[in-house]
Amino acid sequence: MANLTGALIGCGFFAVNQMHGWSDVKGATIVAICDRDPQRLKIVGDQFGIERRYSDTAALFADGGFDFVDIATTVQSHRTLVEMAAGHKVPAICQKPFAQTLSDAKAMVAACRNAGVPLMVHENFRWQTPIQAVRKVLDNGAIGTPFWGRLSFRSGYDVFSGQPYLAEGERFIIEDLGIHTLDIARFLLGDVKSLTARTKRVNPAIKGEDVATILLDHESGMTSIVDVSYATKLAVEPFPETLVEIDGSEGTIRLSQGYRLEVTNGNGTEIIDVSPTLLPWASRPWHNIQESVFAIQQHWTDRLMSGGETSTSGADNLKTFALVEAGYESASTGRSIDIGVLL
Ligand code: NAD
Ligand code: 89Y
Structure with missing residues (x-):
């Protein structure tokens, strides 16, 4: 089966671990990145050799050409970005904390369920x-x-x-x-x-x-x-x-x-x-967390290919x-x- 392709949104402190994780994952490749901060976009784009760079998520989704998004922004943008992914019928991974409120989190789960796309929370511990x-x-x-x-x-x-x-x-x-x-x-x-x-x-x-x-x-x-x-x-x-x-x-x-x-x-x-x-x-001492980043991203990739539900799906994470x-x-x-x- 061909490699899945992904787009990463948010190129900050923790996203660097996610990008390294994606380099190790079998079956998925990041083909585009997005950050509204041009400096972060350049640092991560240059470090990981990603050509397709966006400062605006609307432009990223409009261009498309990827099988999933990995949302690595802080919590304030999670609901908007997950709903945007659902609107474009793109499966999404969302960093923790899933949302600012439980009612937002429920709305995000409903949006992806109604769109028929998988949603996983990056709950790696x-x-x-x-x-x-x-x-x-x-x-x-x-x-x-x-x-x-x-x-x-x-x-x-x-x-x-x-x-x-x-x-x-x-x-x-x-x-x-x-x-x-x-x-x-x-x-x-x-x-x-x-x-x-x-x-x-x-x-x-x-x-x-x-x-x-x-x-x-x-x-x-x-x-x-x-x-x-x-x-x-x-x-x-x-x-x-x-x-x-x-x-x-x-x-x-x-x-x-x-x-x-x-x-x-x-x-x-x-x-x-x-x-x-x-x-x-x-x-060290981050290696325990860093290894789990790779593990959860491999799990997502395997489940997206096989069609199974992830261990930390949006629905699971509500609990x-x-x-x-x-x-x-x-x-x-x-x-x-x-x-x-x-x-
Ligand atoms: P950060 O502030 O360093 O990075 C976030 C990046 O997202 C920034 O570069 C910012 O410009 C960008 N961004 C924010 N909103 C955006 C938008 N709407 N469009 C485009 N870009 C946008 O934050 P961080 O420390 O990397 O944390 C990110 C998330 O990761 C947080 O939710 C945090 O809780 C989580 N985190 C998880 C773990 C873990 O082990 N799972 C560890 C650390 C942090
Ligand atoms: O943001 C936190 C996380 O998710 O794991 C450890 C951390 O980086 C600091 O508490």
Whole structure:
């Protein structure tokens, strides 16, 4: 089958990883790029040898000549761009956070469904090697039936130097990073019935919250905690590792710092190194995220060719996004939020 062709919209900080990822993906090639900032357009166009360059998305879609778009802009433009793709019947990948509000996200899913085009959210953290390894242990039944979990991301890494807009929004850690951790909770432990959250801002130089502690009641009856912080200074900086603890009827899983996976059950304890591969274009400590960018883009390409639904389709991501909305609502009201009511 011929290679699929794609157009990338948004040539900023993170898009460089996506472009490297596309260079490694089998079955897809980026043939056009678009950014309203001429400098970013030139930097990415020159780095990846892309001739077709656009400063305006309307002109990009009008010219066409690609099988999908990869939207790597920040959240403000996501709804407009996804609806534009749907209007041109072009399948779309959209970066997280999917939308500014849950009602926008629902409208985006509806637009693509009505147009009959696939929509995937670039929710890559569940594609990280260590997270996939935990999923495999659960699937093998090594710890029996899980009854408790903790998904933890605590760091003091300076994310603001590369992504200055993160310091400026009313919302920060749940919308930017916790969204991934909540998605991992769903991926490993199943969908969520209700949620209770508490947030705090520790860093006085930013506008939004940089600490969140979230209690999840899963539909299965199990309980988990998602705790995230960018105000945690540790002896060894763990960015960008998500640490996982899961207790089951027959044993336990511990994914600890340094990509160390420990599985304990009646047979004893097995310790597995689940370090991500350092791809040739990747750099530490980002390599864990960078490898997952390649993995999710390969998954999209395979599914677009076979016609199957992606793991993080727009419809699936509504259930993660609802947890973000619920997190802010719970933190501001002090109440537990019923997720079913939001969906
Ligand atoms: P950025 O500001 O560096 O880049 C965004 C680019 O999009 C800019 O160059 C801007 O000019 C361009 N742009 C914005 N609106 C546009 C429009 N309507 N038409 C054309 N160009 C437009 O932002 P970033 O840090 O690269 O983040 C982009 C997205 O990636 C964000 O949503 C962020 O949350 C997400 N992100 C995801 C991960 C991950 O692991 N999945 C990691 C980092 C960032
Ligand atoms: O934007 C964020 C993301 O999606 O992963 C890490 C990050 O770059 C900073 O929190």
